[in-house]
Amino acid sequence: MNRILSGCLIGTALFSLTPMAQAIDIQRWTTPQGSQVLLVERHDLPIVDYTVIFKGAGSTADPEGKSNIAAATAQLLVSGTTQLDEEQFNSKINDLASNIETGNSFEYSNVSFRSLSDANKLNATADLFNQAITQPRFDANALQRIKDQAILSLKQSESYPDYLASRELTRLNYPHHPYGKSAYQTVEKIQSIQQQDLVNFHKKNYTQNQAIIAIVGDITRPQAEALITRTLSNVSTHINTNTAAPKVEIIGGKRKNLPYPHSTQTSISMGLPVLTADDPDYFAMLVGNYILGGGEFDSRLMKELRDKKGYTYGVTSSLSAYTQAAPFTITFSTENQNAKDALASAQKVLADFIAQGPTATELKQAKDSITGAFPLRFDTNGKLLGNLMAVGVHNRPTDWFDTYNDKINALTVDDIKRAWQRKIQPTQLNIVVVGGKNSAKP
Structure with a gap:
């Protein structure tokens, strides 16, 4: 079953590194379409971990007056494509012994996969991955299901004092800033999400010029370059420039x-x-x-x-x-x-x-x-x-x-x-x- 990964990992790094027996060799380059790539080769296991981050596709980009557009878009990318319904998509992934997941945070969304490095398995997984990010089905029934889940989660959270305290503090810290949008979600805003909202969000924010690709595993740079071409084929190349979060106006003492x-x-x-x-x-x-x-x-x-x-x-x-x-x-x-x-x-x-x-x-x-x-x-x-x-x-x-x-x-x-x-x-x-x-x- 596909999982939604927490994006909070990127925001904080509370631990450091001790001296390493061998430095982490990061190969880094930019594709002709403007995507940044970071690759670390590790050939001890026949596995490849791969993720594409779309900067600017996080919850700060949710349209005003609506909640969970970014999260719903990311989640439904792995809930079927125009060619495969949700059951068929998951069945093909399972047959390959692979996994495709999505994640969402304030400032980005990401789509990731893990696959065996065998060329046949890896290429088949990459093709399904490409389908997910270029041809999402955004099925109405699947959308209603995740809306219901989000509403239930919100109602349950509101019964916990710790959640109420955290939410209210976010509102005090970011009363008019996009970082505070998640603290203002309501049942009505979640329920108002329509299929076209996801289509519009996906078209605007899932672009190659905003993509960051990270790869770790049993793969060489030439193989990685071919994999990137395969996974990002037909991903929009239009320039999405309005993605930077504005400066935070810090108002304390409340x-x-x-x-x-x-x-x-x-x-x-x-x-x-x-x-x-x-x-x-x-x-x-x-x-x-x-x-x-x-x-x-x-x-x-x-x-x-x-x-x-x-x-x-x-x-x-x-x-x-x-x-x-x-x-x-x-x-x-x-x-x-x-x-x-x-x-x-x-x-x-x-x-x-x-x-x-x-x-x-x-x-x-x-x-x-x-x-x-x-x-x-x-x-x-x-x-x-x-x-x-x-x-x-x-x-x-x-x-x-x-x-x-x-x-x-x-x-x-x-x-x-x-x-x-x-x-x-x-x-x-x-x-x-x-x-x-x-x-x-x-």
Whole structure:
């Protein structure tokens, strides 16, 4: 069965690389049609992992007044073609022992496949892949099915305080920016999607000049070039130029309390748009986030709110990076009667960290832990493919993996302190509290 992959992988890279026994040899070029290609040959297994990313085809491109156009378009690409209905399409993929999947995020959609490298299997999979991206059926019944699924998912999510807090924080962070569109979806907007909406979105956004191709596996460059020609045959070559997300207007210091009287727990989310993928402070912010709240039981927030004061079972901070400013967020839940004190404690931990920076011991522990995660980030073709996608989407240098570890280890306490002071003013974070009527009142 085809799956929809999460696109959040591309937005954030919280782990770095340790020195490698052998550098990752990325072959990189641009096709005559303007598609960027990143290839890593790995011949130890007879498998090829292949993805085409269409920049600008993410949820930020959803037409005003409608939700889930980008997601529905991507999902239905693998739900039948003009030549094959959904059952026939899946049957052919299964007969080849291959897999074709789609994914969707804020800024892009992608279509991927995994195939044996045997020429007959690979070419047959590539032909089905090409059918999917050039001749989608956009069947009305399949569309209604995924609309029903999206509506059910939305209704279920709205019963969880954590979701409500996250959604409201996105609205505060991005009230008028395309990054906030997903937080304004409604049943009515989802139900309003029509087949022609998908046809129009596909025609406009699935173009070769916006494509980024990442390939990992048992394939040479000449074979990869032939595969690209096969998979992108008849994909539109018209120039889609209006794909860049606008700059985020950062407005902080806002507060929203949402009653949730039927729960004994209060959910708290606080954050602000902070980091872009090409920010000079990228590494200092990521390592600092590990120390503050991304390092699980090693983090300051966990030690203070869980271990010392017993306010919560878990508290985390997260830091994403998009083309424009992505959110830094602190999230946790606590008993209603502790909400006000727990929020004040989290704010104090953040303020102290920004004012003083990490200790030398904290920094060393973070570096060791982050760099030690490399084997788990690149031990499969699929994981490497995801990292190649990030390099392509954010136009990072070809030696990104080879120099990552050195950049992490070169950081000093003062580097992190200065970066966090430049990026975040503790009193400017937007705050959402979802809980009982009296929880965490200002």
